[in-house]
Amino acid sequence: MYKAILFDLDNTLLDYDFSERDAMQRAVEHHRLPEIANFEWDSFRSVFAPINWTYWIERVQRNLTIGDVLYHSFRDTLEQLGHDYRISSTLAKTYWELFCASCHPMEGANELLGKLHGRYRMGIISNGIGEAQRGRLKTGALDHYFDHLFISDEVGYYKPQREIFDTAVRTLGVDHTEVLFVGDSLQDDYHGAAGAGIDFCYYNPLAKRLDESFMPAYMIHSLSELIQMDVQNQWIKRVPLT
Incomplete structure (x- = not known):
């Protein structure tokens, strides 16, 4: 869970x-x-x-x-x-x-965050620049959804370094096994989460074919699929890796 x-x-x-x-x-x-x-x-x-x-x-x-x-x-x-x-x-x-000062959410992002907010502790792990990431989230009125933002130029670590993931887990006060990380990069996000012992959900909107060496816990093609996977706080189905 x-x-x-x-x-x-x-x-x-x-x-x-x-x-x-x-x-x-x-x-x-x-x-x-x-x-x-x-x-x-x-x-x-x-x-x-x-x-x-x-x-x-x-x-x-x-x-x-x-x-x-x-x-x-x-x-x-x-x-x-x-x-x-x-x-x-x-x-x-x-x-x-x-x-x-720009904010263009991906399709389904607003609905997803609204559904998950208050039910999970939520955060961002980004290799971006703090000024931009915080500004864009504020512009889009999305910043209130997150308990913490872990941005590389602020914390001093960069994905896929394990330290930025460990910092996030420690700050959120949970165990690594109680965290799901969602991202679109196999290089930074998948390897980073795997190295930190965190389950990874691969956001793959273009349905790119995965090499057998990659084994994410979940793969989704739209953010709305995360809502479908969230059933009374029980993650009870694995998304087929297709």
Whole structure:
């Protein structure tokens, strides 16, 4: 019987991809970049994505702040496309403000949290940035559902490190066997939960085929399935791994 449910945030409860794209497009339009000769939104996005990902995954090793990551990402993108990159600092600031104030829940997230609230201790484990994760949850009036947020840049550990999961379990005052963790990443979420001895529910909306080496306790294709699994606080059925 579970006493606590922990969730990943991005692309599990909140649509990170939509928020990121929307905030960037609004920032680009705010600074009138589409008026620049030869500026193409699709090209900008396609060049930005790998540059930003590289800075993001290297941020801890290189001791970069989120401001550094965004500034360098926008600067390198504009420079690679042959545009004036002196706007990079203000563009990054505008984007970040817009992103932190955005909230686009995944389908079924609001109903799910409403159903589970008060019946389980609930928390978030996220590799994101505290300012953004807290701001987005507050914007969407979702923050009150959670007893605690465990965000990597605040607690000093990152999924799949066991320490961030142990910190969550200890703070919630439950045993590892009394916790279910729900997430969409096999690399960070599955391995992290498995390493901490916590049951994992794989949120797999695209119905990706699982390699036999992955054995989550549950797999769901929609968040509404979690409601179906919750019967008077008894988790009595396993979702077929198909």
